[in-house]
Amino acid sequence: MARFADPHAMQPSTPGRTRTAPPQLPDDFWSRPRMRTYLLFDATGIVYLLVGLVALRVAWALKSAEAWNALLTSFANPGYLLFHLIALVSAIFVGVRFFRLFPKAQPARIGPAKPPPRPVLHAMLYAAWIGITVVLLAILGGVWP
Amino acid sequence: MAEADVEVFRHDVIVVGGGAAGLRAAIAAVEADPKVSVAMVSKVYPMRSHTVSAEGGAAAYVPGSDDSLEKHLYDTIKGSDYLADQDCAEYFVEQATPELTRLEHWGCPWSRNDDGTVATRPFGGMTVPRTWYAADKVGFHMLHSLFQHSMRFERIVRYDEHFVTKLLVDDGACRGVVAIDIRTGSIRLFLGRSVILATGGAGKCFPFTTNGTIKTGDGMALAYRAGVGLKDMEFLQYHPTGLPGTGILITEASRGEGGYVLNAEGERFLVTRDYGVGQKAELGPRDMISRAEILEIEAGRGVKGPYGEHVLLDLRHLGEAKIMAKLPFVRELSRTYIGVDPVYEPIPIRPVVHYMMGGVDTDIRGATPIPGLYAAGETACVSMNGANRLGSNSLTECLVFGARAGVEAVAHAKSASDGNEARLLAEAKTEGARIDNLRGRKKGGEKIAQIRREMQLSMERGCGVYRRQESMQQTVAEIAPLKGRATDLVLEDSSKVFNTELLQALELVNMLDVAEAIAVAAVARKESRGAHACRDFPKRNDAEFLHHSMVFFAPAGPRLDKKSVMIGRFQPEERKY
Amino acid sequence: MADSPEARGGGEMRKRTFVITRFDPDKDQVPKTQTYEIPCRPEWKVLDALNFIKDEVDPTLSHRWSCRMAVCGSCGMNVNGEPKLTCKTSLADYGDTVEVAPLSNFPIIRDLVIEMDGFMDKFKAVKPWVIVAKEKAAEEGTYRQSPEQLAVFKQFSMCINCMLCYAACPVVAKEPDFLGPAAIALGHRYNMDSRDEGAAERNEVFRGEGTVFHCSYANECSEVCPKNVDPAAAINQAKLNAVIDWATSFVVKRGK
Numbered sequence: 013m014a015r016f017a018d019p020h021a022m023q024p025s026t027p028g029r030t031r032t033a034p035p036q037l038p039d040d041f042w043s044r045p046r047m048r049t050y051l052l053f054d055a056t057g058i059v060y061l062l063v064g065l066v067a068l069r070v071a072w073a074l075k076s077a078e079a080w081n082a083l084l085t086s087f088a089n090p091g092y093l094l095f096h097l098i099a100l101v102s103a104i105f106v107g108v109r110f111f112r113l114f115p116k117a118q119p120a121r122i123g124p125a126k127p128p129p130r131p132v133l134h135a136m137l138y139a140a141w142i143g144i145t146v147v148l149l150a151i152l153g154g155v156w157p
Numbered sequence: 158m159a160e161a162d163v164e165v166f167r168h169d170v171i172v173v174g175g176g177a178a179g180l181r182a183a184i185a186a187v188e189a190d191p192k193v194s195v196a197m198v199s200k201v202y203p204m205r206s207h208t209v210s211a212e213g214g215a216a217a218y219v220p221g222s223d224d225s226l227e228k229h230l231y232d233t234i235k236g237s238d239y240l241a242d243q244d245c246a247e248y249f250v251e252q253a254t255p256e257l258t259r260l261e262h263w264g265c266p267w268s269r270n271d272d273g274t275v276a277t278r279p280f281g282g283m284t285v286p287r288t289w290y291a292a293d294k295v296g297f298h299m300l301h302s303l304f305q306h307s308m309r310f311e312r313i314v315r316y317d318e319h320f321v322t323k324l325l326v327d328d329g330a331c332r333g334v335v336a337i338d339i340r341t342g343s344i345r346l347f348l349g350r351s352v353i354l355a356t357g358g359a360g361k362c363f364p365f366t367t368n369g370t371i372k373t374g375d376g377m378a379l380a381y382r383a384g385v386g387l388k389d390m391e392f393l394q395y396h397p398t399g400l401p402g403t404g405i406l407i408t409e410a411s412r413g414e415g416g417y418v419l420n421a422e423g424e425r426f427l428v429t430r431d432y433g434v435g436q437k438a439e440l441g442p443r444d445m446i447s448r449a450e451i452l453e454i455e456a457g458r459g460v461k462g463p464y465g466e467h468v469l470l471d472l473r474h475l476g477e478a479k480i481m482a483k484l485p486f487v488r489e490l491s492r493t494y495i496g497v498d499p500v501y502e503p504i505p506i507r508p509v510v511h512y513m514m515g516g517v518d519t520d521i522r523g524a525t526p527i528p529g530l531y532a533a534g535e536t537a538c539v540s541m542n543g544a545n546r547l548g549s550n551s552l553t554e555c556l557v558f559g560a561r562a563g564v565e566a567v568a569h570a571k572s573a574s575d576g577n578e579a580r581l582l583a584e585a586k587t588e589g590a591r592i593d594n595l596r597g598r599k600k601g602g603e604k605i606a607q608i609r610r611e612m613q614l615s616m617e618r619g620c621g622v623y624r625r626q627e628s629m630q631q632t633v634a635e636i637a638p639l640k641g642r643a644t645d646l647v648l649e650d651s652s653k654v655f656n657t658e659l660l661q662a663l664e665l666v667n668m669l670d671v672a673e674a675i676a677v678a679a680v681a682r683k684e685s686r687g688a689h690a691c692r693d694f695p696k697r698n699d700a701e702f703l704h705h706s707m708v709f710f711a712p713a714g715p716r717l718d719k720k721s722v723m724i725g726r727f728q729p730e731e732r733k734y
Numbered sequence: 735m736a737d738s739p740e741a742r743g744g745g746e747m748r749k750r751t752f753v754i755t756r757f758d759p760d761k762d763q764v765p766k767t768q769t770y771e772i773p774c775r776p777e778w779k780v781l782d783a784l785n786f787i788k789d790e791v792d793p794t795l796s797h798r799w800s801c802r803m804a805v806c807g808s809c810g811m812n813v814n815g816e817p818k819l820t821c822k823t824s825l826a827d828y829g830d831t832v833e834v835a836p837l838s839n840f841p842i843i844r845d846l847v848i849e850m851d852g853f854m855d856k857f858k859a860v861k862p863w864v865i866v867a868k869e870k871a872a873e874e875g876t877y878r879q880s881p882e883q884l885a886v887f888k889q890f891s892m893c894i895n896c897m898l899c900y901a902a903c904p905v906v907a908k909e910p911d912f913l914g915p916a917a918i919a920l921g922h923r924y925n926m927d928s929r930d931e932g933a934a935e936r937n938e939v940f941r942g943e944g945t946v947f948h949c950s951y952a953n954e955c956s957e958v959c960p961k962n963v964d965p966a967a968a969i970n971q972a973k974l975n976a977v978i979d980w981a982t983s984f985v986v987k988r989g990k
Contacts, residue, residue, distance in 0.1 A: 017838065017839045017906075017907040017908065018907060018908050018909070018910055020910040021839045021840070021841075021852075021906060021907055021908075021910050022839055022840045022841065022848075022849065022852035022853060022900060022906065022910070023841060023849075023852050023910060024849060024851035024852040024854070024855055025851075025852075025855050026851070028340065028841070028843065028849055028851065029338075029340060029341050030340055030341055030654050030759050030843060030844075031759040032759070032841035032842055032843055032849050033757050033759075033764060033765045033841065033842035034841065034842075035838065035839045035840055035841055035842075035907075036765070036835070036836075036838060036839075036842070037838050037839070037907055038812065038815035038835075038838065039815075040815060041815070041838070041904075041907075042904075044815075046953075046954065046957065047904065047952075047954070050904070050950075050952045050953075050954070054950060113951055113953060113966070113970075116964060116966065116967035116970070116971075117951075117967060117970030117971055117973075117974070118971070119971050119974060119975070120885070120886040120926065120971075121886065201798075201800060201808070202850065202854075204806070204807065204894075204895050205798075205800050205801075205806045205807065205808050206806075207800070207801065207806075209801065209805050209806050209894075210801050210803060210805050210806065220875065254872075255872035255873070256872075258872045258875060258876050259872050261876040261877065262864065262869070262870050262872075262876070262877070262929070263863070263864055264863065264864040264924070264927060264929065264930070266884055266887075266888060266891050266927075267876070268881075268884070269879055269880060269881050269884055270881075271880065271881065272878070272880075273877075273878030273879055273880045273883075274876070274878065275876055294805070294892075297805055297894070298891065301891070305862040305863050305920075306863050306864070308857075308858050308862065308863060309861075309863050317854075340843060369800040369801040369802065369803075369806065370799060370800050370802070371800050402743065402777070403802065403803075405802070405803045406803070462743070463742070463743030463744070464743065486805075489804075490803060490804075492741075493741065493804070493822055494741065494803070495741060495742060496738055496739065496740070496741030496742040496777075497742070605789075605793070606789035606790065648793070649792075649793045649794050650793055650794040650796075652758045652760055652761070652794070652844070653760065654758065654759055654760060654843065654844050655796045655843055655844035655845075655847050656796065657788075657796045657797070658788075658793045658794065658796075661793075
């Protein structure tokens, strides 16, 4: 164990009366499987930022037909395809992890109502997610209504 | 020899020990007087105190039930084999309900009935269920509730991880304590007009005990060396259901919820054979059940295991749902520490040392004969438990007499005078020098662990569940040279910062003093009463031995004395269930 | 491991090597390690090995422990990099070499002993006691609390203050102000207790400097908790409550 945590981690408000060694972390703290998953989860924030910038670009391209066509052409670029694939995988990854952790963040009861049991809650979340995705795809694909 | 630099701290009341009794005393003290300043000096952070391991429950009369104060009093007196002081026991049962109620107001999560009232469960030796419980972790919940409640009082100043090495008595009264600040190794003088000892018992004098490593009888030894008598030391409670090997406690509540105790033949021997518990069977008093288990093992009906012979506690018939609702901690302990899942298999159990009925001589106010010195909880012997304590009485006792000692300590502090500070400081410096010489004392011949082991084995041989005059006398003869050898300990650790070897050496000396008092008192009681079962004198002898034993420190060896028992409305009769 | 033959005392004695962190502020600039090889009984926990080393091999090793039954919370340490209660961690789960180090994220006082007062500060900051406008007298009897009301906070009251969650939390490692899992779980326990009326005060603390919103739901605290307190659940429930409390504070007048 040689890695350092923040030198002020868990420091008491009144300094201790003997010299202490700084707080430490195991060498492999950040590379352990669960921690790697968590870091990836937090890192998807960068993906959202980029998706946001892309959305701005799409909005900007609404100004004329030529701009729109130019946009669609550029989206066929393999780079953009890869980016959108990564964004899709990130969204699914985050969604699955978030749904897994969601039930226990629910209050035990709101007034007289109690949240549904964990499997029901999971089913409701996935149903809503997949349902909305299907509906949006149908609308945007021109298939429905 | 350089003089130790001693920092001085001044408070009105000093509480030594941060368990249920100590915390309750501190809270009572600050509530009694808004201007009082209380020091809480404990060798561990308070939530580590051994109160935390208590599992079963705390007894008190529930208003509106078919219980009564008189029934609780009778059960307690009878359970004590008529050695309890009945006025103290009466005060106890009267204060029990208000104390547990106050704790409930302070957040203790007592288990509930469907209608929202506090639930109770049957317990050993109680004629009516009156044991309030919090699943099977009552000590944990009580300790944490008390500790967290105590944090709201700025006038309770905590000195965590400070080990008290000496009580200071000056001009006939207690004036304070000397303690090692474990963190820095420096010596500190705590001046106070009242001192309350609440340091628990001394189960670690024995090899198999439910007690944690901190239960080394420090407060008892401090008072003993200061000249206070230790009362009824021969009465050691062996809890009938401890795990073999580790000694970890399996709560009496497992029997309260309907568990059976079986021998190797699967027989419920407490029912089928006459061990004096009658109809109560598994819910008989602890001393009788422990003795029954030992007799079964001696008769060859014990189960052989890797840690010696034992009997079995069968919870299978309760079913998984009930075990998980009422005894989840029992299941966890059994699986982790003995590899047995009680839902499917009976748990191996044997009697293990659990509690000391005896302790520092106090009266109903929690006061020792030295003015300004008080004691409460397992450290004290009021006596409320006499020769045998009923399960679930001791947690309530900590609250009742902790509160009383706190109030009395404040009253004393108001009227008392201060000692001669120069003299006290000089004494503290001398004590500091003694500690500094002990630390890292490389030129010794005896190892701490070795002497501790020998003491524990000797106590197990002489002061077991069943005792013989011969084996008790042998233990007395073995302890004295051990004390001598303990003056020649070798200590390797010369560091001042967090030196736990030094603490172990000091604790060993405390344990030896307490062990000697136990053994000497045990030899002197030539009868069988309560938890003291002497094979040479199998009957109770009220004519000659209806008194408390007292052991006083003397340089030539412990001096014995007697103290009379306060008999109230319950005259001693044969103790049959 | 529970239910294992080793837990029952079966199996053989085995030599194991322990690599233990040592630090004496009077002698050492920085912590170092020391290696001990000792014979171990099959049913031993890591704590038994440490106690054997202290009693028989090297009395200068300092470590905290007391109850040895996983209820006092003293013996938390890093075993092979993971925060564990050493009295509950079987050697049978490990190989020939076991590394024992002090708990992560805490200043180190000596050897395996960490500075706990930082935790005690955060603990006290959440006001972990029952706050009521009018104290009830003992004569008035206990509060009525149904088993369902008890069940709402019961789990969060099981914390033994072992601080494994602080050692596991990546935010505690990097954000010194963060209140931390155990403290927030305890504050949340009182907020959810039907007898308590102090949620507004605690929610202010939850939104204050040590804010619950530092938590990014790594869930490591709940993974290492030996008592299944699930502090991650408490923190994330507390987040919701803190927000609701903040919103309602504009609508409902607060007396102080």
